Amino acid sequence: MIEGFAGAILLPGSAEYLMAATAYGKVGTPLLAVRPTDAADVAVAIAYARAEGLVLSVRSGGHSPMNTNDGGMVLDLSRIRGVEVQADNRVRLGSGAVWGNVAQELQRYDLAVSSGDTYTVGVGGLTLGGGIGWLVRQYGLAIDSLREAEVVLPNGAIVTASDTSEPELFWALRGGGGNFGVVTRFTFEAHPLRGVVAGAITVQPSHFAETLRGWRDVMRDSPELLNSTVFVTPEFGPEMPAQTKLLVCYGGADLDEAMTAIRPLLALPGVTGNDVELKLFVEVFDEPSAPPGSIRIVDRNGFARDFDDALIDRLSNASFSSAVLMVRYLRGALNRVPVDATAFAYRDAEVFVSYAAFLPPDAPVEAERRILDDWAVVAESLTGTYGNFNLGIYPDVLSLMYPPATAERLRAAKRRYDPENVLAHNLNIVP
Numbered sequence: 001m002i003e004g005f006a007g008a009i010l011l012p013g014s015a016e017y018l019m020a021a022t023a024y025g026k027v028g029t030p031l032l033a034v035r036p037t038d039a040a041d042v043a044v045a046i047a048y049a050r051a052e053g054l055v056l057s058v059r060s061g062g063h064s065p066m067n068t069n070d071g072g073m074v075l076d077l078s079r080i081r082g083v084e085v086q087a088d089n090r091v092r093l094g095s096g097a098v099w100g101n102v103a104q105e106l107q108r109y110d111l112a113v114s115s116g117d118t119y120t121v122g123v124g125g126l127t128l129g130g131g132i133g134w135l136v137r138q139y140g141l142a143i144d145s146l147r148e149a150e151v152v153l154p155n156g157a158i159v160t161a162s163d164t165s166e167p168e169l170f171w172a173l174r175g176g177g178g179n180f181g182v183v184t185r186f187t188f189e190a191h192p193l194r195g196v197v198a199g200a201i202t203v204q205p206s207h208f209a210e211t212l213r214g215w216r217d218v219m220r221d222s223p224e225l226l227n228s229t230v231f232v233t234p235e236f237g238p239e240m241p242a243q244t245k246l247l248v249c250y251g252g253a254d255l256d257e258a259m260t261a262i263r264p265l266l267a268l269p270g271v272t273g274n275d276v277e278l279k280l281f282v283e284v285f286d287e288p289s290a291p292p293g294s295i296r297i298v299d300r301n302g303f304a305r306d307f308d309d310a311l312i313d314r315l316s317n318a319s320f321s322s323a324v325l326m327v328r329y330l331r332g333a334l335n336r337v338p339v340d341a342t343a344f345a346y347r348d349a350e351v352f353v354s355y356a357a358f359l360p361p362d363a364p365v366e367a368e369r370r371i372l373d374d375w376a377v378v379a380e381s382l383t384g385t386y387g388n389f390n391l392g393i394y395p396d397v398l399s400l401m402y403p404p405a406t407a408e409r410l411r412a413a414k415r416r417y418d419p420e421n422v423l424a425h426n427l428n429i430v431p
Contacts, residue, residue: 005044007036020076021068028068035079039184043156049073050422057425058178060096060122066426080184085109089190095124095183103282112193112281114139119285127186128177129388130344134249134284137224137332143174143342145188151181154422172413175343179429180417197258198284199276201246207270209316214268216307224332225251226261232325249284296361298368300375301354301389302382303346311381318374323357345406346384354389387427
């Protein structure tokens with residue numbers, strides 16, 4: 001069907017097609033889905049989509065609703081998933097690999113790459129958006145450990161992007177998403193890691209404001225090996241009561257050293273228990289799912305340069321009755337990268353704040369408006385947004401993702417590498 005294509009071509013009616021066409025609960029109806037085996041296959045598939053005038057969606061792990069479409073082509077990279085450990089702790093990862101499998105493979109070498117939180121998130125999507133994860137304080141974002149990328153450009157050329165080869169493309173890929181080419185393989189600098197000390201500390205929800213202040217003060221004085229997130233879930237029925245947890249991950253296998261850093265969190269008011277223990281890094285990867293029956297999601301996020309009392313008060317007073325709230329501590333290696341070194345510009349952040357509200361599909365417009373009104377109060381203390389945590393496209397998302405200087409540089413890169421906007425089915429930077 002596609003001349004010169006060596007991978008799998010999936011057509012409607014097969015289980016494999018349905019799997020490739022479904023992304024984050026959205027069931028698309030593309031004309032076809034293709035699974036290339038290498039960069040040459042990707043170039044052939046892109047050429048076919050261009051010749052046929054097909055909308056092109058690129059997916060690795062499939063955790064974004066934009067990884068599928070109706071009537072176009074889904075370019076599913078799941079066959080390009082190798083994990084190759086090279087010299088000097090370099091690791092070459094296929095874009096279609098998922099981070100849980102990467103962590104599982106690298107633990108055999110006592111190595112890890114700073115990545116996300118979720119087992120099945122794809123290497124490609126998370127990396128191109130920045131990559132905030134459990135090692136962010138000690139090693140920064142995933143892109144901060146990226147050393148080069150194999151990229152198929154929309155014109156079919158296969159290039160290597162690095163600091164010395166296509167440096168402007170390399171800059172744009174690190175935070176600019178899949179706007180410039182299809183990355184088939186990434187080469188990272190991995191970091192020594194024999195294990196982590198991780199788990200959840202449960203806190204009474206009634207102590208929320210006090211918990212946030214105490215957590216902030218502890219984290220400000222803690223070593224950068226201690227990573228932590230405040231995670232709040234509302235009640236989702238009798239079997240899923242409201243919960244407040246302090247999730248921790250100490251990036252080292254010395255239990256005594258780790259507990260010295262974690263113990264001040266255990267002493268905070270309202271703490272009711274914990275399951276913190278020595279683990280393999282792969283064991284901290286989660287696989288969250290939406291609450292039963294909740295298929296309409298309203299989500300927003302942003303960064304705070306200073307997690308001050310005013311922001312804590314705003315969070316405490318907001319009525320997130322149907323929302324999952326997450327406050328992740330960031331201060332550390334992320335802040336030491338110059339703001340213009342990558343397309344991820346929010347390098348001065350102390351915390352990242354994210355929420356996702358779950359509504360029934362028939363919820364009135366007023367319900368969504370109330371949630372966004374509550375968020376607007378919190379957002380007054382925030383700046384920017386993290387593209388990887390935006391499940392949809394809303395009017396100001398791109399202006400929040402990229403400050404003016406970053407946005408202009410990205411548009412220039414788009415004009416150079418994808419002037420016809422072939423790669424448009426994403427958080428799209430228009431040339």
